Amino acid sequence: MKKEFGLVLIALFFLSLNNTFTAVYALDKDGKEVVLIEEKADISGDGKEDTIFLKGIPYEEGASYLKEIFLQITGSNGKSERVELEGGYEPGVTFVDLNHDDIEDMLISIPSGGSGGMTNYSLFTYKDFQLKEIAPPDPLTITSQFLDQYQAKITIENTGQSYNFDLKSRKNDYDRLGIYQNGKLNEPRELMVDPYSTLKPVKINDNSYGLKAIQQISGAYHADGIAFIESTWNYENGKWLLLDTKVMERKQRVKR
Template sequence: MKKELLFAFAAFFMMSLSTITGVFAGEDRKGDTITIVKDEADLSGDGKKDSISIEGTRYEEDSDFLREVFLQIKASNGERFKVELEPGYDPQLQFIDVNGDGVKEIYISVATGGSGGLSNFYLYTLKDFNLKDLTVPDPVMMTTQFLDNYKASISIQETGETYTFDLKSRAEDYEKSGLYNHGKLNEPTELMVDSYSSLKPITLKDGSTGLKGIQRVSGSYHADSIAFVESIWKYNDGKWTLDKVKVVDIESSKKKKK
């Protein structure tokens, strides 16, 4: 009888241990690092290909959100580099040459997953096996405000130009929200200005590679889109310079499509 009890207890213990081990194994799988993107290119300028990958750890096993994101580089000379990026979704990898040195840089975008459809962008050079952050251009700086009679204005600091928008078609909503009282602005109110929703490499008129950014400007709430600010950037002497800026009136664009 004692032997039977002993065997029964041992069997129960092994089953319990197996269950616990299975739970921890499941947690380990959630924390596994996975490779999202992998590619090869000569980034050092030595004529040999370097191995580049973007790796991440999922927030949960079936989640698309990456709570950790890393840039991993295995250079042709055997050196290894690792850069921690911001968490997010769907990392994208490109090789471009923005500084005109004949050696391509690493360009990365990682979507934040927020309601504004924003992304974080990164630009690194590995020339001569020296990893350096070239950064991307800061978003266009602007001063914004609502005006009386259901209007709004955007002033671009870099160019000094001001754009005015007629928002009378939204008067009813603005009155209900308390933003206006019979066309009179209740209090000074700025517009909502996003960072880049898009920042893509483009070919400039001189044949060099630059970046084109798009920022959304909204009114009393995020979906109340008023304009898109498009900017063209060129990399000169170790810094980004604004080549061109265009403000697109969403209301006018809708009218043109009709």
């Protein structure tokens, strides 16, 4: 009798564990993949809803970092497509028509973590049940350098525009770090130019959407933010066209 009672307790224990894992992780049958997002939208253009999943495999049990992330689509025709994405944290998906074919595309964001606040972006279309990737616009090409007397300069090569920054308020920090001595640069040094930290849909006219992107410019380290560079893009004839750029300096005044 004691043996049978013990077996019942053991069975109940493992059953409770199984229920807990199912509720918390929503695991697939293989016990590895986590269903992160499940959405329904007409992304094929047939007027019926398709099912969109984002799934991931945690680096280890309980970890928030996902070493593998997948986009999986089950079309209204019953067929499935699947593609592997970059690893990262807490992916998201936005449905918006960016290639102007009157069918919503999928803009997927995957934060990579770290002090720079980087996020990887992917863009997919599923028109006529064909999964195709559209490369997002490349980050702006920006050259940069520190100048003597606690100044800095950037040039946006895409537009030819240059901007100067007065960094005298950071003198003590830069002297301590050995970047300057008596107002002179110790050696040539560039600023830190990040890729996109943000890429989000924006309405560019009454009928269509484009993308607004933000890149950060930093000085001696990432937390030493100098400016944000905002760019607006539109997808036309199979390529991204730059519509506008804006420089938003942090704390100091931009001099053109």
